[in-house]
Amino acid sequence: MSTQFEIQGLKSSIEGKEILKGIDLKIKGGEVHAIMGPNGTGKSTLASALMGHPKYEVTDGSVTLNGEDVLEMGVDERARAGLFLAMQYPSEITGVTNADFLRSAINARREEGNEISLIKFVRQMEGKMKELEMNPEFMHRYLNEGFSGGEKKRNEILQMMLLEPKLVILDEIDSGLDIDALRIVAEGVNAMRSEERGFLIITHYQRLLNYITPDFVHVMMQGRIVKSGGPELAHRLEAEGYDWVKEELGIVDETVGQA
Ligand SMILES: Nc1ncnc2c1ncn2[C@@H]1O[C@H](COP(=O)(O)OP(=O)(O)OP(=O)(O)O)[C@@H](O)[C@H]1O
Ligand SMILES: [Mg+2]
Numbered sequence: 601m602s603t604q605f606e607i608q609g610l611k612s613s614i615e616g617k618e619i620l621k622g623i624d625l626k627i628k629g630g631e632v633h634a635i636m637g638p639n640g641t642g643k644s645t646l647a648s649a650l651m652g653h654p655k656y657e658v659t660d661g662s663v664t665l666n667g668e669d670v671l672e673m674g675v676d677e678r679a680r681a682g683l684f685l686a687m688q689y690p691s692e693i694t695g696v697t698n699a700d701f702l703r704s705a706i707n708a709r710r711e712e713g714n715e716i717s718l719i720k721f722v723r724q725m726e727g728k729m730k731e732l733e734m735n736p737e738f739m740h741r742y743l744n745e746g747f748s749g750g751e752k753k754r755n756e757i758l759q760m761m762l763l764e765p766k767l768v769i770l771d772e773i774d775s776g777l778d779i780d781a782l783r784i785v786a787e788g789v790n791a792m793r794s795e796e797r798g799f800l801i802i803t804h805y806q807r808l809l810n811y812i813t814p815d816f817v818h819v820m821m822q823g824r825i826v827k828s829g830g831p832e833l834a835h836r837l838e839a840e841g842y843d844w845v846k847e848e849l850g851i852v853d854e855t856v857g858q859a
Contacts, residue, residue: 602795603629603666603682603766610661612649619645619856621823622661627767627798634809634834635802637820638842640855643802644688645823647771651685652678665767680709682766686756686773688802693743698755699725701743702762709763728761731791733784749776757788768792769800774808786811806838819845821854 605627612620619642627633635643649656650663652675663670665681673681693701702725707715716724725739732754744752753773760768770789774782789799789812801812809817809831817833818825819842826849827833837845846854 603627603798604664605666605767605798606662606664607650608662610646610649610663611659612645612656613659614645614656618659619656619823620649621856623823623825625800625818625825627800629766629795629798630793631816632793632799632801632812632814633816633818634814635800635818635820635825636804636834636837638854641820642823642856643820644771645856646820647685647687647769647800647802650678650769651675651683676708679705679763683769684760684763684765684767685769686753686760686771688771688775690744690752690756692745692747694745696743697740698743699739702759705759705763724762725758728758731761732758732788734758750778750781753777754781754785757785761788761792764792764797766796767798767800769802771802772804773801774803774805782808783811806834809834821845821849821851823856826851 607623607625610620610623611618623646625633637643645656649658650670652673658671665683668681670678670681670683703716703721706721710716726736729736729738734754738751738755744755747755753776756773773785777785786808801808801814803809814831814834817829817831819827819833819837827845842854
């Protein structure tokens with residue numbers, strides 16, 4: 601079945617301060633939506649709120665994945681339902697190896713008694729690591745501990761490939777990647793594009809979108825999507841910056857501090 605992800609009027613606050621001021625977004629399976637926007641306009645907050653981060657209180661709106669109410673679900677349940685976030689700053693977990701972490705994440709999505717066998721898992725993980733040109737030693741390293749910036753990002757894509765989510769959110773997956781890694785990561789994403797899977801890609805740079813062609817590009821300012829278009833919008837932003845958008849919409853301060 602083709603995936604349908606829908607956000608309606610989503611508002612979210614942190615410690616009483618409203619950051620997201622009404623987000624509407626519909627993502628169908630097979631589609632790639634890019635979100636761009638200046639620093640501090642709510643992009644990562646949107647990602648965190650969708651994943652159910654406890655710090656981000658949702659005060660209004662609805663989020664559904666294939667008709668199911670996402671906001672009703674706990675964090676684990678959202679992951680099991682098929683939501684996946686590659687974080688802007690992936691956290692390090694000492695004492696848990698990359699392989700252990702991934703295997704339990706995969707098994708958490710399966711019925712009891714239907715867990716993936718160790719051999720099958722290792723084979724899959726090795727295969728995907730090869731595609732991503734990752735050194736096999738990363739299998740047994742503690743999760744993200746001492747990983748370089750680019751290694752962390754590549755590892756997030758490895759997780760995505762193995763977990764096969766329905767809705768993938770990538771928050772600045774391109775930051776810190778060298779030129780070759782950017783291409784490898786983009787190829788990993790493109791290989792995962794299918795009718796069953798939608799993508800929300802947060803980025804500052806058109807460069808990533810040369811590799812992963814988006815269907816829609818959205819601009820976020822003041823905790824809202826203020827403009828949407830096709831790939832040409834990203835090209836114009838790269839060439840001209842955000843001033844013309846602000847002028848067009850009469851926005852003086854694009855950050856979320858303003859009403
Ligand atoms: N945990 C938090 N505590 C306090 N303020 C927060 C918290 N999380 C987000 N904010 C504030 O919300 C605003 C939006 O932050 P967010 O991280 O969503 O921006 P962003 O659009 O992702 O920016 P960038 O492009 O720099 O990553 C910022 O002003 C930020 O300081
Ligand atoms: Mg951010």
